[in-house]
Amino acid sequence: MARKSTHTRKIAVTIIAWAIGFVIFFPILWTILMSFKSEGDAIKAPMAMLAAPWSFESYAEVQARSNYSLHFMNSVILSVGSTLLALIIAVPAAWAMAFVPGKRTKDLLMWMLSTKMMPAVGVLVPMYLIFRNFGLLDSRSGLVVVLTLINLPIVIWMLYTYFKEIPGEILEAARMDGASLRAEILYVLTPMAVPGIASTMLLNIILAWNEAFWTLQLTTHDAAPLTQFIASYSSPEGLFYAKLSAASTMAIAPILILGWFSQKQLVRGLTFGAVK
């Protein structure tokens, strides 16, 4: 039975919710709008800026002046690379803990989680020195390893909660029907595990893309992803509003789109299964 809800109430709720949603989204919207204006128009008063002619010049200039695509590629390589590496390590581990749990599985999971609680700044000094001494500063390979390790606990946890939901009986049923081990894994388990792995991958790419501690500390230019590239606008180039907007829009667009697909997984992944 539907809840009592008058028509006027629904209209009021809709107006308020849209208004709040608009206010919250406004900084992003404004950045996107500003990115299509010329530099001179971008610093005008809001109404004058909106009325100014549209242009793509800031996008062209960001690319021409700063080699934007290098940083974009770095972001892609770092986030996708660290995610794949984490999955390679985490899938077998989560699989084993979900399907062959032992007495210490729970302790092990909790311990893995506890490594995530360590504040990055607590190991900043040694990591910086290790990177410096091994010539890894500003290298993509070093950063991929760090990003893999900081997100590994979340990846294992998320996969574990997904694998845990695959009923064990279904395997027994398949076996009774005479399925071989190979057929079991290929036709029964894999199709059930793929959605979980895909959502984990999506969330982890988002987290790695936006990671802004290690990427800022350990890169300067060659390996710098977008987080570091945008930080370079803090001064004095920050005064170039249109270019900052264009760079920002390009930096957040792919992840906004991915993020909208992963709303549900976000809750599960970031609360370690404590809220589903």
Add this chain to the structure above:
Amino acid sequence: MATAHSRTAARLMVSPAVILLFLWMIVPLGMTIYFSFLRYNLLTPGTSFAGFDNYYYFLTNPAFWDALRNTITLVVGVLIITVFGGIGLALLLDQPMWGQGIVRVLVIAPFFVMPTVSALVWKNMFMNPVNGMFAHIAKAIGLQPYDFLSQSPLASIILIVAWSWLPFSTLILLTALQSLDREQQEAAEMDGASWLMRFWYLTVPHLTRSITVVILIQTIFLLSVFAEILVTTNGGPGTASTNIPFLVYAQSLLSFDVGGGSAGGIVAVILANIVAVFLMRMIGKNLDA
């Protein structure tokens, strides 16, 4: 189902993850602890044993107490905004309306914006005292533009960080609300319970757990806010917006004081662990492994 054979296989499958995480946890942290007892500056050659001197200097430095106060203000300020705002928004989004999916998308969008982008967008396009939107609005209604980041730097950073985290609390509380038992609500309604009573006796108890989770997880992340400060105020003016991570960064990578920075890092680890203990207990209770 679990035979000795499958147990061995399971152990082999888990061990790479365990070994890597163990090394990741032990090696750098051990080095930090070791450095924290050394007189070690990258600008001067050689190191010597310093005992607890680094801790002494770090903890008696007035900047540390400023940073501690700023860290706590930042965490508590953002938590107040995001928890109350999140409850309000979640309750609102749970109501029947047109275009709910779109509003939801608008509300959660800030969470996907990388910290350096959100901080710079707020700093330049909104809070800039000359060309920012707030300055334009102030001028339009005849007020003096306010220089947010130099006059109230910490409050401005709290606003920026709260904007990024409001979607997180909203999304989690909304998920929790949607698992609320509708029939129970309807039964209470038919028994004549008012909206306020239903909210207080049914919704609030149901949300308590999720609110705790939101508070604990956000605290873990908020204790390490760094990028937002780096690109907006650089910790200043003075130490007005320096938090503990930023202080440790400044001491170790800007003053090259490895020993002092390490001692600060250990202090940060201890602070985070106080929160982590409670969070781990919450999560552990929910895990039926």
